[in-house]
Amino acid sequence: MIITGEYIRTLRKEKKLTQEELAKLTGVSQAHIAKIENNKVDPRLSTINKILKVLSKSRKKTCICREIMTKNVIFAKPNTPVREIIKIMRMHGISQIPVIDNGIQIGSIRETTLLQNMERNLEGLQAKDILDRPFPVVDEDDMIDMVSSLLDMHPAVLVAHSGKINGIITKSDLLSKKY
Numbered sequence: 001m002i003i004t005g006e007y008i009r010t011l012r013k014e015k016k017l018t019q020e021e022l023a024k025l026t027g028v029s030q031a032h033i034a035k036i037e038n039n040k041v042d043p044r045l046s047t048i049n050k051i052l053k054v055l056s057k058s059r060k061k062t063c064i065c066r067e068i069m070t071k072n073v074i075f076a077k078p079n080t081p082v083r084e085i086i087k088i089m090r091m092h093g094i095s096q097i098p099v100i101d102n103g104i105q106i107g108s109i110r111e112t113t114l115l116q117n118m119e120r121n122l123e124g125l126q127a128k129d130i131l132d133r134p135f136p137v138v139d140e141d142d143m144i145d146m147v148s149s150l151l152d153m154h155p156a157v158l159v160a161h162s163g164k165i166n167g168i169i170t171k172s173d174l175l176s177k178k179y
Helices: 005-014 019-026 030-037 045-056 082-092 111-116 144-151 171-176
Strands: 096-101 104-110 137-139 156-161 164-170
Touching (some): 005 030, 005 045, 019 030, 019 045, 019 144, 030 045, 082 096, 082 111, 096 156, 096 164, 137 144, 144 156, 144 164, 144 171, 164 171
Parallel strands (some): 137 156
Antiparallel strands (some): 096 104
16 A cells, blocks of 8 residues: 555644644654645655554544543642742652743642752752753643653643643553553
């Protein structure tokens, strides 16, 4: 069988996925998906394999992010002292925390962030002084398959509804909940 752009489009539509959703699930840009479906590019075999892997998965076990996210996200503000963040992380048994300012994520602090800054006087520092990159944000109605791919590269994914962060998903959430 020859895999054509039309065949990929047909499979994508059967799975009721948009090009954007397929792009997120495969780590390929939406524009590239469109070009593949319109036979305007000759994609690499690895790209086709990623697409076919996503499109061949059974959607029966799939759920949306809202169904497995942890609600009431524990977060720090930019001026939260680092010593307080360490206490919060220990108390809640978490290894990362988003830093949010006026409802907008501006970065994160992870255990590795703390370890990388050990030579500094953490006692006198605030979250804004040692910010790490922000976590990816998905919509609460996005398919959980997309989050699995993101968690390969990030320790957590934030979940939003109408732009407001209302949940978080970590690898332990995926492992502990059946979907």
